[in-house]
Amino acid sequence: MTVFTCEDSPDAMLTCIYDAWDSRLGHRNIRLMLEPLYETELFCSYRHIDADSEKAGKVVRSIQKKISPGAWRMVYRCAMSSNPEKLEIIYRFLLYGFAYGSPALQMLQEPAVAAFFELDRRTGNEAHRFMEFIRFVSFPGDVLVSHISPKSDVLTLTAPYFSDRLPSEHWIIIDDTRRTAAVHPRDGEFYLTRLSQEEFDRLSAPAREDDPYPDLWKGFFRYISIKARENKRCQRGFLPLWMRKHVTEFEP
Amino acid sequence: MEVKQNDLSLQEKLNILADAAKYDVACTSSGVDRRGKKGSLGNSLSAGICHSFSADGRCISLLKILLSNDCVYDCKYCINRVSNDTVRATFTPEEICTLVTEFYRRNYIEGLFLSSGVVKNPAYTAELMYRTIFLLRTRYHFNGYVHVKAIPNAPAELIQELGYLADRMSINLELPTGESLRRLAPHKSPSSILRPIAQIQSGIENYRLSIGKERKMERHRTNRYLSGTIFDTAANPQLNSRETAGLLPPHTETPARIPPARGSGSGPLPAVREGKPFVPAGQSTQMIVGAARETDFQLLTASQYMYQIYDLKRVFYSAYIPLNEDPALPSADTAPPLLREHRLYQADWLLRYYGFQASDLLSEDRPSFNVLLDPKCDWALRHLELFPVEISRADYSQLLKVPGIGVKSAMRIVSSRRTAPLSFEHLKRMGVVLKRAKYFITCGGKMMYRIPIEENFITRQLVGEDRKTAWELEHPDSYRQLSLFDDFHFHVQPQPDDLMKSATGQL
Numbered sequence: 181m182t183v184f185t186c187e188d189s190p191d192a193m194l195t196c197i198y199d200a201w202d203s204r205l206g207h208r209n210i211r212l213m214l215e216p217l218y219e220t221e222l223f224c225s226y227r228h229i230d231a232d233s234e235k236a237g238k239v240v241r242s243i244q245k246k247i248s249p250g251a252w253r254m255v256y257r258c259a260m261s262s263n264p265e266k267l268e269i270i271y272r273f274l275l276y277g278f279a280y281g282s283p284a285l286q287m288l289q290e291p292a293v294a295a296f297f298e299l300d301r302r303t304g305n306e307a308h309r310f311m312e313f314i315r316f317v318s319f320p321g322d323v324l325v326s327h328i329s330p331k332s333d334v335l336t337l338t339a340p341y342f343s344d345r346l347p348s349e350h351w352i353i354i355d356d357t358r359r360t361a362a363v364h365p366r367d368g369e370f371y372l373t374r375l376s377q378e379e380f381d382r383l384s385a386p387a388r389e390d391d392p393y394p395d396l397w398k399g400f401f402r403y404i405s406i407k408a409r410e411n412k413r414c415q416r417g418f419l420p421l422w423m424r425k426h427v428t429e430f431e432p
Numbered sequence: 433m434e435v436k437q438n439d440l441s442l443q444e445k446l447n448i449l450a451d452a453a454k455y456d457v458a459c460t461s462s463g464v465d466r467r468g469k470k471g472s473l474g475n476s477l478s479a480g481i482c483h484s485f486s487a488d489g490r491c492i493s494l495l496k497i498l499l500s501n502d503c504v505y506d507c508k509y510c511i512n513r514v515s516n517d518t519v520r521a522t523f524t525p526e527e528i529c530t531l532v533t534e535f536y537r538r539n540y541i542e543g544l545f546l547s548s549g550v551v552k553n554p555a556y557t558a559e560l561m562y563r564t565i566f567l568l569r570t571r572y573h574f575n576g577y578v579h580v581k582a583i584p585n586a587p588a589e590l591i592q593e594l595g596y597l598a599d600r601m602s603i604n605l606e607l608p609t610g611e612s613l614r615r616l617a618p619h620k621s622p623s624s625i626l627r628p629i630a631q632i633q634s635g636i637e638n639y640r641l642s643i644g645k646e647r648k649m650e651r652h653r654t655n656r657y658l659s660g661t662i663f664d665t666a667a668n669p670q671l672n673s674r675e676t677a678g679l680l681p682p683h684t685e686t687p688a689r690i691p692p693a694r695g696s697g698s699g700p701l702p703a704v705r706e707g708k709p710f711v712p713a714g715q716s717t718q719m720i721v722g723a724a725r726e727t728d729f730q731l732l733t734a735s736q737y738m739y740q741i742y743d744l745k746r747v748f749y750s751a752y753i754p755l756n757e758d759p760a761l762p763s764a765d766t767a768p769p770l771l772r773e774h775r776l777y778q779a780d781w782l783l784r785y786y787g788f789q790a791s792d793l794l795s796e797d798r799p800s801f802n803v804l805l806d807p808k809c810d811w812a813l814r815h816l817e818l819f820p821v822e823i824s825r826a827d828y829s830q831l832l833k834v835p836g837i838g839v840k841s842a843m844r845i846v847s848s849r850r851t852a853p854l855s856f857e858h859l860k861r862m863g864v865v866l867k868r869a870k871y872f873i874t875c876g877g878k879m880m881y882r883i884p885i886e887e888n889f890i891t892r893q894l895v896g897e898d899r900k901t902a903w904e905l906e907h908p909d910s911y912r913q914l915s916l917f918d919d920f921h922f923h924v925q926p927q928p929d930d931l932m933k934s935a936t937g938q939l
C-alpha cells in the first residue's frame with residue numbers, strides 16, 4: 181500500500197490527486213491522506229506531495245470538463261471540510277466521475293458517491309449556518325467586524341454572499357481558529373488575508389459601549405418568544421451550543 | 433393604565449411591539465431572489481434565511497413588530513383589542529427604518545415584518561405603514577426583504593402602493609367561516625378580508641403577465657411530475673359546495689382587471705407599472721387552530737380553497753393560545769393544540785408537494801386528523817388495495833404515496849434505478865425510512881420481510897412509532913429535535929418557516 185500525503189490546502193490536495201492518479205499503482209493499492217499523520221502503518225510506504233499549481237489547475241479543468249462545473253463546486257466545498265478523510269473521499273468519487281462523467285452524480289447506490297455527497301452536504305450546511313449566524317459588531321470608522329470559529333474552512337464559502345448583501349459597507353469576517361480573514365472595503369471586492377497577532381488583538385476588542393443596537397436586539401429576542409410554546413431542546417437542535425459562541429443574543 | 437407615548441424609550445417600545453407581534457407565525461423571508469446593488473443595503477435569497485431561534489424553538493428571520501399596538505377594533509382573541517387595558521406604544525417611521533437597517537447591517541435579520549393594530553382608523557394606519565416602507569426603500573436604501581400586513585378595510589390605493597414596495601403581503605383569515613368571524617371578530621367581515629386578498633392577487637397576476645410569466649405563482653418543480661394536484665385543478669377546483677358550505681364565500685366582485693400599463697388607469701386603481709415588481713414573493717395568510725369550532729376538515733378545505741382560488745403562496749396555522757378571558761372563547765387554561773397544528777402542517781405539505789387533495793385526507797364523516805398516525809400513513813392504511821408498489825417500476829407519483837418516501841428520495845429512486853437495480857439497502861441510503869415504507873413496497877418483487885398486508889396489523893406497528901412523536905409534540909418541554917432534512921427528504925434547503933415546524937413525522 182502506498183499512501184500519498186499532503187498539507188491541507190486546495191492546491192496541495194489537487195496535486196496529490198494528480199500524482200496519485202498518475203502513479204499507475206492501481207487504485208486499490210493507494211490511499212490519500214492529509215498531514216499531519218498521527219500514526220503510520222508498518223507495511224505502507226508514504227509519499228509526501230508538494231503543491232504544484234499547474235497540476236492542480238489541470239485537475240480542476242478535467243473535473244469541469246469531464247464531469248461538470250457543478251461537480252467542481254462540490255469538490256471545492258468538500259476540500260473546505262473539517263473531515264480528516266476528505267481527500268480520500270474526494271479521490272474515490274473522482275474515480276467514478278472520470279469513468280462515467282456527469283452520470284456519476286446520479287449513482288448514489290455507490291458508497292463512494294454517497295460518501296462524497298454526504299460530505300458536500302455537511303460542509304454546505306455548515307457554511308449556510310454561518311450565513312445565518314454570523315454577527316457583526318460595529319467598530320469605530322464604521323467597520324463591521326465578525327468573529328467565527330467554524331469547524332470547516334467556510335470563509336470563501338460565505339464571503340461572496342456577504343459581498344452581495346453588504347456591498348457598500350466595510351466589513352471583516354475573521355476565522356479565529358485559522359487566523360484568516362475576509363476583508364471587504366466599501367464598494368470594493370473582498371480579499372483573503374492572514375492576520376498578525378497585533379491585528380487580531382486590535383480586531384478582538386470588546387464591542388463599543390455606545391452602540392445601542394446589540395441591547396435592543398437582545399430585548400427583541402427575549403420578547404419574541406412565546407412562553408406557552410417554550411421548547412429549549414428544539415432551539416438547541418437548530419442552533420447548537422457550539423455555534424452560539426459569537427452570537428450577540430446569546431452573550432451573557 | 434395611561435402611559436404617555438413619549439415616556440417610553442426605544443427599547444421599551446421595541447419590547448412591547450415585538451411582544452404584541454409574536455403570535456403571527458409567518459416570520460419567513462423566502463420566495464424572492466434579488467441581488468444586492470452598490471449604494472443599497474441588502475439582498476434576498478429565495479430559499480430564505482433564518483437568523484436565530486427563540487426559546488420556543490421558532491425561527492427568527494425578520495424583525496417582526498407592530499407599528500402600533502393601539503387598536504380601535506375588538507377581536508375577542510387578540511391581546512391588543514380595544515377592550516384590553518394594556519400599555520400602548522407606536523413607532524415613528526424613522527424609528528422603524530433605523531432599527532431595520534442597523535439590525536440588518538449586523539446580520540441579525542433578513543428584513544422587516546410589519547403589522548399593526550388599527551390606530552384611529554384603517555386609512556390612517558395604512559398611510560403610516562406606507563410612509564414607513566416608502567422611507568425604508570427610498571431614503572434608507574433598504575434592498576432586503578419586506579413583508580407587510582394589509583389592514584382590513586384599508587383604502588385600495590394604499591394597498592396597491594404598498595404592493596409595489598413589499599416582497600410579500602398577507603392578511604390573516606384567522607377564522608375561515610363567516611359565523612366564527614361574526615362572533616369573534618365583530619369589526620371584520622368576510623369581504624373586508626377577501627377584497628384586499630383578491631386585489632393583491634390581481635396585482636400579482638398583472639405584474640407576472642407584464643414580465644412574460646404565467647399568471648399563477650410557480651410551485652415546487654416536482655409538482656410537474658404529478659397530475660391532478662391542487663394546482664392543476666386550480667382553474668376548476670374539485671371542491672364541491674357541500675365541502676365549502678359555511679366557509680367564507682369567494683369574493684365575487686372582481687377587482688377591475690387592469691390592462692398591462694399603457695397609461696390611463698381608468699379603473700379605481702392606479703395603472704400597473706410595467707415590469708415593476710408587485711408582491712413578488714406572493715401573499716400568505718394564517719388561520720387560528722382551536723379558537724372556534726372549525727374542524728380540521730374545514731380548515732384544510734379552506735386552505736386548499738385559498739391556494740386554488742387566490743393563488744396564495746402559503747397558508748400558516750397557529751395553535752390558539754388563550755390570552756383573554758371571554759365567554760366566546762375556550763377557557764383560559766386551554767393548552768395550545770400543538771398536535772392539531774402539526775397535523776395541519778403535515779397535510780398542507782401533502783397538498784403542496786405530494787399531489788393530495790383535502791378530500792383525500794378528511795371528509796365530513798371523518799373531519800378530524802388521526803391523533804396517532806400522520807395523515808399520509810392514515811391515508812395509505814385506508815388504501816391498502818394500492819400497495820405494495822414495486823420500486824423498480826412505480827412512477828414518481830406512486831412512490832410519493834408510500835409512507836416513508838419523501839420528495840427527495842422518490843426523485844433519487846427514479847433517477848438512480850436507471851443505472852442499476854435497487855435493493856432495500858440502497859433505499860435506506862437514499863433516505864427512505866424503511867421502518868415505515870417496508871409495509872408498502874417490494875424490491876425486485878420481494879417484500880423486505882414476510883409481512884401480511886393487513887390493516888390492523890400494520891396500523892399496530894405504525895402507531896407505536898407515531899405515538900412517540902405525538903406525545904413529544906404535546907409535551908414541548910421534552911420533545912426531541914426532528915429535522916425536516918430527514919423527514920421530507922428534500923433536495924432544496926427547506927425554507928426557514930418550514931424548518932421551524934419541522935416537527936413532523938416522516939411523511
Ligand code: SF4
Binds near residue numbers: 503506512548549
Ligand atoms: S384588528 Fe383585531 S386582531 Fe388586529 S390588532 Fe386589532 S383587535 Fe387585534
